[in-house]
Amino acid sequence: MKQSAVNGKVPISLVINKVRHELDVEPWVTLLDLVREQLQCTGTKKGCDQGQCGACTVLIDGQRINSCLVLAVTRDGAEITTIEGLADGADLHPLQTAFIEHDAFQCGYCTPGQICSAAGLLREGRAHTRAEIREYMSGNLCRCGAYTNIADAIEDVLRQRVSTKEAAE
Amino acid sequence: MNRFEYVRPDTVAHAVKALADRDARALAGGTNLVDLMKYEVTRPSRVVDINHLPLRQIEPAPDGGLTIGALVTNSELAWDPRITKRYPLLASAILAGASPQLRNAATTGGNLLQRTRCYYFYDPSTACNKREPGSGCSAIGGVNRIHAILGASDGCIAVHPSDMCVALAALEAVVNVEGKDGKRSIPFSAFHRLPGSEPQHDNTMLQGELITSITLPASDFGSNHTYLKVRDRLSYAFALVSVAAALKLEGGEIRTARVALGGVAHKPWRDPDAEQALSNSPGAP
Incomplete structure (x- = not known):
């Protein structure tokens, strides 16, 4: 059973735009804040931060989801695609x-x-x-x-x- | 968001143990709880991430119905061929709610446990008996266009916002929960409650209990049904009023009718008078 202490970080592994990241994440950090603030993938936007506007939509294991309502620790092991990962090299999606x-x-x-x-x-x-x-x-x-x-x-x-x-x- | 302890159990038994703490909260899809934590309406001391529990199956139930694991997402459920074929009322109610992104994350158990969308409940600067018992109700005499018209109390006029639950009420689903004292099954009509003098309690689950699955009875109302939702926008809005209606016909006559209303009360509202008036009546005017 994975567990954090209060104020403790949790080690997780995420594949983001085909690159694997081993990360230590505070459990209250959303996937949106993680990709924008820690990984500098600022293509994903924070609109309402309440799951109402869809500006933060990313693909998690191929499924579209509002990243502002996802605590990053709950998606340990997932493959995430953001707008930065949609193009195939120089060829746009x-x-x-x-x-x-x-x-x-x-x-x-x-x-x-x-x-x-x-x-x-x-x-x-x-x-x-x-x-x-x-x-x-x-x-x-x-x-x-x-x-x-x-x-x-x-x-x-x-x-x-x-x-x-x-x-x- | 407040700081909290995070635990990720692998078994229901471990989850139940971790949930015994009074301020612990179970987290599945997060589409409502994370929002409530951002507003600091809910400030758990411990978050129990139940996403790794083996509760993602849709299986035949012994009596011919279906048992749906608590972690089956709203999208998986709405598009599952067994649901679209046998329980299309449930599929259409689910698809009338939220957006594709939210339905991809939201779970079956979480849908039942989502909190009201009363504006004042989400605003800690206002009085709200549901958020802070005894503080008063700002919705009474306030902006209350989306609030209760049935079964409200002097202390709370909030409504349960789910579409899925309106269909589950009409279909007479059963909610299976597990707690420190073991398992029990709650009929859908006894799961959500009216606010009375304790609007802080949305349902009749006991402290520390976890929804593990819901069971749909074999009787499926698969052929004659509708889910009608009236709202301020064409899509992606909570119901002002909704109705799940299902009929069993025999030789052109209505034998059995089920009618449940959404967006009108603190719980999905079965209407036995309407059901009785329709039952054993001619199917067409």
């Missing part, structure tokens, strides 16, 4: 390219969370229509109101994937 092409942001603060969330949505494979994209992206708020273009960008990638799959069959 198709969602990143689509967000640029569709001008799917204004201030850009919600964008890393929007893109990580959309990556989770694609992996889940449950969104097939624009209405479903909107419903399954409801956990990501954009106070600039770029929703129309965000939905366009995701719909575009979804359609590319369907046509690539159909071509392969």
Whole structure:
């Protein structure tokens, strides 16, 4: 049974953007604060810090999750992907390219969370229509109101994937 | 957030032992507890991380129903083929709540134990009998658009915010808990409670008990059901009012009806009068 003393740190191991980190973490530190403050991966944004805005969305073992509500110690052993880890070397992730092409942001603060969330949505494979994209992206708020273009960008990638799959069959 | 001791047990027995401390709290998905700790509404001396307990299975129950481990996430449950096929009312209620990210983290046990979303409960600068017994209720006479219209008391008008629990009430699920004195099973209708003079208690679990699973009875209301949720936004908002309704039809007539309301009381609200009026009545007007 792993245990910390009061004020004690807990040793954990996390793979973040394909790099393994052995870390000593205070148990009250959220995954969001860990990646931003200790690992300097500041692409993941702190919006509301209450699980309401989705700006802090990352992928944990492939699943999109609000990193502000996760105590890092509870995910010992997990693989985390942040916005910094989505591109394949110099090649942007198709969602990143689509967000640029569709001008799917204004201030850009919600964008890393929007893109990580959309990556989770694609992996889940449950969104097939624009209405479903909107419903399954409801956990990501954009106070600039770029929703129309965000939905366009995701719909575009979804359609590319369907046509690539159909071509392969 | 306050400083606390962190323990990560591997067995339910160890978890129960660690939870015996009065100010210990079990942590699973964290989607409500971590939030409450940030607001310092909850200040545990010890956090018991139960994520490594073997409570992640959905298994057939002896009577033909299903037993759902306390750590099954809301997403896993809502999309499990056994649930979508046999208990679609439960699947639609879960998908009406929160966001995909939150459902990926939130667990079955945690959903039952989530605290109210009353604004004053989350604001330690205001009076709240649920947060600080005896301090008063700021919601009575305050901003209370999302508050109780049934079963409230002079001391608390908070509501239970869950969508999933409204379906579980209609389906008559059973909550299985384990504590230092052993295991027991609590019928869903006896799990959450009305506020009365002790609104600090959301449910009838005893100090130190842990939810290990819930059981869905074999009787599944799989064919005729709906979960309707009225809220201020199209999606991702707590219910102003919701209803889980399920019917068993026989030759075009309603034989049995189940009606449970959400967002209206301190607990999911079964409506026996409506159920009785609908039962043994013609299915169509």
